[in-house]
Amino acid sequence: MNELTLKYGCNPNQNPARVYMEAGELPIEVLNGRPGYINLLDAFNGYQLVKELKEATGLPAATSFKHVSPAGAAVGLPLSDIEKKVYWVEDFEELSPLASAYARARGADRMSSFGDFISLSDICDADTARLIKREVSDGVIAPGYTDEALDMLKAKKKGNYCVIKIDPSYKPDPIEHKMVYGVTFEQGRNELHIDKDMFNNIVTKNKNIPDSAKTDLMIAMITLKYTQSNSVCYCKDGQAIGIGAGQQSRIHCTRLAGQKADNWYLRQAPKVLNLPFKEGIGRPDRDNAIDVYIGDESDDLLNTDMWQRFFTVRPEEFTRAEKKEWLKGFKGVALGSDAFFPFGDNIERAHKSGVMYIAEPGGSVRDDDVIDTCDKYDIAMAFTGIRLFHH
16 A cells, blocks of 8 residues: 545645655555544654664653654653552553553653554553553554554544554655645755764763763653754653753743653652542543642632542642752753753753753854853763754
C-alpha cells in the first residue's frame, strides 16, 4: 500500500486528505481504527523520538504526543513507590520496562497528555496495553504488538482505537519536502546523532556532569529534536518532566517548562499524595483537581462548593510558603535547549526548578553573561555547538 485516505486534514473543512509515498510502500500498517492527519503527524514524529532514545540508551522508550510536540518522553527505568502513586499505576505490582517508560511519559504532564498519541520503541506488551487501555488516548504506534496487547487495544473506544504498526527497518529518503502556500520547501533530514560525547565541551567553572546527568541531557536533546521550536526540556531520572514548546521567546519556554517541572515535583508532596479523593473519581478528574490544587488558583477549588465534587472532606490549603519549602528539595535536574540562551534570566529561572546541568548550543553575544549566571549557582553547562530547531 502506497496511499492511505484520511477523513480530513488538520480541520474538517480541509478535504481531500491522504498520505502517500512518491515511490515504494508506506512503512505502516493500520491494524485498527482510522488515523487522522494530526494523528499521523504525531505518530511519525513520536516514533522517530522513541527510536532514537532506544538507540541512544539501550532502553525501551515511550512518548506521549499532543499537537506535534511531546507532552512527555521517557525510557524504561523502574518506578519508585511514590512515582507509581503519582502516575496512577500503584495497582500494578510490577511493570515491564516498556510499560514503565509509558507510565513515566504519560505521567510527566498528565494534563497535556489527555487524548495523546502514543509512540513505543518496542513491541507493545500486555502490561503496556493495560496502561493505555485505561487512559484517554487517540492511538498508538509501535513496531509490533503481542496478541494479548492487540486484543486489548482493539477493544478500546468501542473498537475504534487507532493502532498502527510501523516497519522498524524503514529508512526515509535523506531529502525531505514540505509545501506551504503552494511553495515546496526542500531540506536534508536532520540525521544528527546525539550521544554523551555531545556534552564534553563544559564551559563553566563546575566541570562535573556525571554519567546519569549526561543520560538525562541526551534524553532532553533527543526530545527537543522533535519538539516545535522554540523549545526547552527539563529532565530527571530518565524522563522529561517539563517541556516548553513553540514559544516565540526562549525565556517563556524556560518558564513554561519550569512550571511543568515544578508541578511534577509538587505532585510528590505528602499533601498532594494524600488528597482525600472520593471513590470512583476518574483519573482525568483527579488530574484536573490536582492541577488546580497545586496552582495559583486553588481558591477556585477549596473556597467554593467545587471541592465536594472530588473529595470526601475539604483538603487543607497547600500554601505558597509550603510549596516554596517543598521545592527547595528539588535538585539534580538537567536542562536542554534547542538554541542558545540569549540572557542569563533563563538560568535564573532554571535554577528555581533544581537545574544543576545544562546543555545548549552556545554562540550568543551574551554567552559570558549566561556562563557567569551558571557559575553563580555552581551549575555545570556544556556548549554543544548544535541547534535543534524543528518546524
